[in-house]
Every structure is written in structure tokens, then in C-alpha cells.
Amino acid sequence: MQPIRFGLVGYKFMGKAHSNALARLPMFFDTDRPIERRVLCGRDGAWAAEAAEKFGYAQVETDWRKLVARDDVDAIDITAPSNVHKEVAIAAAQAGKHIFCEKPLALTTDDAREMLDAARKAGVRHQIGFNYRFAPALVLAKKMIDEGKLGRIFHFRGSFLQDWIIDPEFPKVWRLDKSVCGSGSLGDLGAHVIDAARYLVGDIESVTGLTRTFVKERPIVERMTGLSGKAGSDAPRAPVDVDDAAAFIASFENGAVGVFEATRFSQGHKNDMRLEVNGEKGSIRFEFERMNELWYFSAEDEPGLQGWRMIQVSEGIHPYWDKWWPAGHVIGFPETFVHEFYEFAQCIAQERECAPSFEDGVKVSQIMDAAELASSRRAWVDIKEI
Ligand code: SOE
Numbered sequence: 001m002q003p004i005r006f007g008l009v010g011y012k013f014m015g016k017a018h019s020n021a022l023a024r025l026p027m028f029f030d031t032d033r034p035i036e037r038r039v040l041c042g043r044d045g046a047w048a049a050e051a052a053e054k055f056g057y058a059q060v061e062t063d064w065r066k067l068v069a070r071d072d073v074d075a076i077d078i079t080a081p082s083n084v085h086k087e088v089a090i091a092a093a094q095a096g097k098h099i100f101c102e103k104p105l106a107l108t109t110d111d112a113r114e115m116l117d118a119a120r121k122a123g124v125r126h127q128i129g130f131n132y133r134f135a136p137a138l139v140l141a142k143k144m145i146d147e148g149k150l151g152r153i154f155h156f157r158g159s160f161l162q163d164w165i166i167d168p169e170f171p172k173v174w175r176l177d178k179s180v181c182g183s184g185s186l187g188d189l190g191a192h193v194i195d196a197a198r199y200l201v202g203d204i205e206s207v208t209g210l211t212r213t214f215v216k217e218r219p220i221v222e223r224m225t226g227l228s229g230k231a232g233s234d235a236p237r238a239p240v241d242v243d244d245a246a247a248f249i250a251s252f253e254n255g256a257v258g259v260f261e262a263t264r265f266s267q268g269h270k271n272d273m274r275l276e277v278n279g280e281k282g283s284i285r286f287e288f289e290r291m292n293e294l295w296y297f298s299a300e301d302e303p304g305l306q307g308w309r310m311i312q313v314s315e316g317i318h319p320y321w322d323k324w325w326p327a328g329h330v331i332g333f334p335e336t337f338v339h340e341f342y343e344f345a346q347c348i349a350q351e352r353e354c355a356p357s358f359e360d361g362v363k364v365s366q367i368m369d370a371a372e373l374a375s376s377r378r379a380w381v382d383i384k385e386i
Pocket of ligand 1: 162188189227271
């Protein structure tokens with residue numbers, strides 16, 4: 001069987017997470033086509049070569065245009081900052097390559113739509129990197145909701161809290177530069193919560209909310225180091241043009257009420273994504289930092305014995321678990337990427353639509369743009385307007 005030959009664009013945090021997933025995927029999952037890490041692409045030849053060696057790619061390119069034009073690459077995996085997603089994805093689609101793209105899909109909904117249109121027109125597979133929905137607990141939550149275990153859904157509550165940019169001396173890294181990332185905590189963290197909300201509860205029709213930037217200017221970064229960066233002691237400052245925090249409420253098409261929060265200013269919270277869904281027959285809740293657990297309350301349990309129960313989602317009967325370890329030998333953040341690339345590889349091999357696709361990326365982007373617009377207008381915004 002012809003391998004799926006991957007070309008990776010960008011090799012920092014997400015490039016490493018994706019490469020780790022591609023390396024481990026064949027160890028645990030049987031894909032219909034083998035996986036090959038063929039080419040790694042980065043602008044700096046020496047660094048790219050070092051990363052290619054470490055991450056297991058056979059070859060290096062320093063120009064993504066050359067990568068996209070290669071006959072020996074089937075899928076382009078875009079992990080570079082958001083401002084390059086659109087150009088690379090459209091060129092990849094036009095060259096007939098399947099595309100995996102990190103979130104947020106693009107800087108604006110219009111750009112995201114152009115990417116979706118290009119991929120559809122070319123008939124290539126397209127997937128966006130909403131890895132959190134691949135946590136087994138969330139796949140189980142989705143199954144339970146679809147089976148009607150919660151009945152009619154009344155509430156979705158989701159937050160994603162971090163604390164890594166509270167220091168006003170923390171430099172203006174690319175995740176704080178609108179021209180590179182599109183938005184701040186909303187696009188970086190809120191996007192995952194919105195995806196989870198749509199995955200579990202359904203589409204949103206309108207929102208109102210607010211975004212806030214607490215630290216208005218920061219030292220200009222000299223050198224990026226992972227998520228962080230270094231700035232000289234007398235580095236000039238630049239205005240911060242993205243949100244530090246975003247909060248909004250939403251009305252779902254099915255009548256449910258949504259409450260959303262994303263921030264990097266919650267002291268003590270490192271990667272704290274929390275979700276709760278309340279329905280007429282029961283509730284579920286999930287905390288990413290305890291991702292092998294799903295909490296469930298059933299109002300159908302015997303009176304007097306009702307209460308929250310913790311389902312440890314780490315047995316062979318749970319989603320993906322038959323591929324991993326014996327019961328209770330828990331998995332973590334990196335495995336969510338293995339699951340999403342299993343989906344991508346099988347979609348390519350089986351010539352079917354991927355989920356989450358660029359279409360999901362566009363819909364999440366619409367909701368984020370609506371939340372920003374609502375904040376600036378101090379009003380409700382209908383998603384159809386975006
Ligand atoms: C940084 O805020 C970040 O790494 C995001 O970019 C990721 O999407 C999220 O998984 C964790 O936080």
C-alpha cells in the first residue's frame with residue numbers, strides 16, 4: 001500500500017507534537033496506509049535540518065512553496081504561526097495535497113472560508129487541529145449525549161484558563177501579535193472550547209460578550225523560546241493588539257445556553273480546560289488536566305443513591321483504549337494528537353470527510369469573530385452576520 005508521505009511546515013511546539021504523533025501512530029494503531037515522515041520545512045536551513053533529524057523526517061526544505069510542489073509528498077501539515085496558514089493551505093490544495101492545519105484556521109473568517117473553498121474545489125482531505133475533542137473522555141461524552149443519556153440539553157459551560165503572560169515584562173511573542181495570530185486568548189484557547197461546545201451540543205446562533213487587554217504594551221521579543229521569548233533589558237515596547245481575556249455567552253440553535261471564558265491571566269491555572277453540560281436527565285463535566293476522567297450525574301439513578309460518579313475512561317471498552325495500555329494505565333496530552341492523526345490518515349486512505357474539518361474551522365472562526373464584534377458593539381451578534 002502506498003504510504004501517506006507527510007510534509008511538515010513549522011517545527012516548534014505543535015510541529016513537535018504532530019511529529020511525535022506521526023511517529024507513534026503506527027506503533028499503536030493500524031492505519032489503512034502506512035505513514036511516512038518525508039520532509040520538514042523551516043526557513044532556517046540549519047535549525048530545520050536539526051529538527052528533521054530529531055523528529056525523524058528524511059529530508060528538509062527551506063521554502064514551503066518547494067515543499068508543496070514536490071511529487072513525493074501527499075499531505076501538508078501546517079504548524080507554523082496562523083498568519084501563514086492561508087497561503088500554504090491554498091497552495092497545497094491547488095497542488096492536490098491533503099491538508100492538516102493547526103487552529104485557529106486563519107486570521108479571519110473570510111480567510112478561513114477561502115481555505116475551505118480551495119480544499120473543496122481540489123477535492124483534497126482537510127482537517128483542523130482541535131485535538132482536545134480526541135480525549136477519550138470527550139468522545140465518550142459525545143456518545144452519551146448522542147444516545148440521549150442527558151436528554152434535552154440546557155447548559156454548556158466551558159473555560160480555558162492559563163497564567164503564563166501575567167507578568168507585564170513578558171515579551172510580545174507572536175501569540176500576542178494580531179497580524180500573526182488573529183486574536184489572543186480567544187483564538188488560542190477559546191477556539192478549543194468553542195469546538196468542544198459545537199461537538200457536544202451543536203451550532204451556536206448568536207453571542208454577546210467582552211474581550212479585554214490588561215497589559216497594553218510589552219517589550220518587543222528578540223528570540224522565541226517555545227511559547228515564551230526573550231527581550232533585552234532595554235527592549236523597546238509595542239502595543240498589544242489582542243485580547244488577554246475573552247468571555248461571552250451564547251445561544252445555541254437547539255435552545256441551550258452557553259457560557260464561555262478564555263484567559264491567560266488566571267493565576268494558578270496552567271492548561272485548565274473545563275467543560276460542563278447539563279441536560280434534563282443528567283450532567284457531565286470534564287477537566288483536561290484530569291483527562292482520563294469523565295464525571296457523570298444521572299437523575300435516573302435510584303433516589304437516595306444519586307450523586308456525581310467519576311468514570312475512569314481508561315479501559316478497553318472506552319474510545320481508543322483498546323489500542324493503548326491495560327486498564328488504568330493512563331494517557332495524556334500527546335495521545336490526543338495520535339488520535340487526531342489516526343482520523344486524518346484514515347480519512348485519506350478511505351477517501352472520506354475528516355472531522356473536525358476546515359468547515360468546523362470556519363464555524364469556530366465565525367463564533368470568535370462574532371464574540372469580538374459583540375464586544376466592540378456592546379451588543380448581541382447573530383452568527384449569520386459573519
Ligand atoms: C498556548 O496557549 C497553547 O499551547 C495553545 O496554543 C494550544 O492550542 C493549547 O493546547 C494549550 O495552550
